[in-house]
Amino acid sequence: MKRNKxxxxxxxxxxxxxxxxxxGGGTTDPTPAPAAPATxxxxxxxxxxxxxxxxxxxxxxxxxxxxxxxxxxxxxxEFARLVNELSGGAMTVDVFPNSQLGGDAEIFTNVxxxxxxxxxxxxxxxxxxxxxxxxxxxxxxFPSAQVARQVFEDPAFMDLxxxxxxxxxxxxxxxxxxxxRVMSSNVRIDSMADFNGVRIRxxxxxxxxxxxxxxxxxxxxxxxxxxxxxxxxxxxxxxxxPHEVIVANAFYEVQDYVINxxxxxxxxxxxxxxxxxxxxxxxxxxVLIEAANIAIPWARAQADARVQQRIDVIExxxxxxxxxxxxxxxxxxxxxxPVYEMIRETVGDTLYNALIEAVERAR
Numbered sequence: 001m002k003r004n005k006x007x008x009x010x011x012x013x014x015x016x017x018x019x020x021x022x023x024g025g026g027t028t029d030p031t032p033a034p035a036a037p038a039t040x041x042x043x044x045x046x047x048x049x050x051x052x053x054x055x056x057x058x059x060x061x062x063x064x065x066x067x068x069x070x071x072x073x074x075x076x077x078e079f080a081r082l083v084n085e086l087s088g089g090a091m092t093v094d095v096f097p098n099s100q101l102g103g104d105a106e107i108f109t110n111v112x113x114x115x116x117x118x119x120x121x122x123x124x125x126x127x128x129x130x131x132x133x134x135x136x137x138x139x140x141x142f143p144s145a146q147v148a149r150q151v152f153e154d155p156a157f158m159d160l161x162x163x164x165x166x167x168x169x170x171x172x173x174x175x176x177x178x179x180x181r182v183m184s185s186n187v188r189i190d191s192m193a194d195f196n197g198v199r200i201r202x203x204x205x206x207x208x209x210x211x212x213x214x215x216x217x218x219x220x221x222x223x224x225x226x227x228x229x230x231x232x233x234x235x236x237x238x239x240x241x242p243h244e245v246i247v248a249n250a251f252y253e254v255q256d257y258v259i260n261x262x263x264x265x266x267x268x269x270x271x272x273x274x275x276x277x278x279x280x281x282x283x284x285x286x287v288l289i290e291a292a293n294i295a296i297p298w299a300r301a302q303a304d305a306r307v308q309q310r311i312d313v314i315e316x317x318x319x320x321x322x323x324x325x326x327x328x329x330x331x332x333x334x335x336x337x338p339v340y341e342m343i344r345e346t347v348g349d350t351l352y353n354a355l356i357e358a359v360e361r362a363r
Contacts (some may be wrong), residue, residue: 017209051290062079062094063096064107073098080148096286111271114276132346134207135265135343143359145180147362151355176269183261185256186256189322211263227251252313256320258319258321270295
C-alpha cells in the first residue's frame, strides 16, 4: 500500500538521522525524555468488555510528537488498548510516538490525506489548516481546567468545532488536555509592572505573541531546542509551557520562578480522517467512539495527577512556584481584550460567542 511505503520511508529517515522528527514542520514544542523520574500511570485503567461479536478486523496507525511518558503518550496508548479490547482483538492501533512519523503539523497533514489514521496532539499546529481553531488561543478564557472540560462536553459549542474539523476533511473524536501552560522566569511576577520588558520565548503564533505584548513583555519566537541555552545565557528571561514540559527539559535548573499564569489550556486533540472513518462499518465506528469516550476522562485524570508531581519537582529544586492574585488576574484579562478582538475577527462571531457562552454555563 502507498501508506505503508510512506510510513517505511519516514521510519527509515528517523533511524538514519537519529532525530525526533525527520521532516519537522511541527509548531508545538516537542517534549524530550523526562529529566525527572517517570511518573507511572495508575494501574487502575478502565476495564472494558467487547461491544460486539462480529467486528471486522482492521489495523490503524496513530502518531504523536511526544514521548510515551507524557499525557499525550499515555492517552495514545490507552486509546489503542481500549480499541483492541472493545473490539475483542479484531481492531489494532499501532502507536508511533515521539515524532517518529514527523512533527505535529506534518502528522496532521498526513491524517488529512489518509496516510496516517490518528493524531494525538495540541490544536496550535492545526490552525493553519483550520483557522477557526484559533478560538483555543483565547488567553485566560478558562477560569479552571474543570470549566474547560465541561465546555468540551457542551454540544452547543462542540458541534460547531466538530463541523470545522469535518469541513476540512477531519473528524474530532474529542479533547483531553495536559493542564495549563504557565510561565517560567528569572523575573518575579507580582504585578503588571513586573511583566514590562521581560523577554519571553513563545511559539511563532501571532495570538500568543499578542498576548504577551499586551502584558508589556517582549515575546521572542525561538526554536525550542535553543530555549535552555538561551535561558542559561540570559538571552531570554522566560518561557511558557505546561509544568510537564518545564520538568522534562529541566528548565527549573535555569529559572528562579514558575508563575502559574494558566493563560492557555494545553489541549490534546484525538483526530482522524473523516472519509476513512465513514468508510468503516458501524460496529468499527462504535468501537472508536467508545474507546475515545473512555480514554479522554482517563487522560484528564493523568494530567491532574502529574501536574502536582511536576510542581513538587520544581519546588524541590529550589525554584519558587507563584500563583497570581485575583487582582492581577483581573488586570491581565482587561489588558488582553484587544487579543480577544483579534481572535473574534479570525474565527467569526458565531464560534466566538458560542465559546464565551459555554464558559458562562460551565462556571
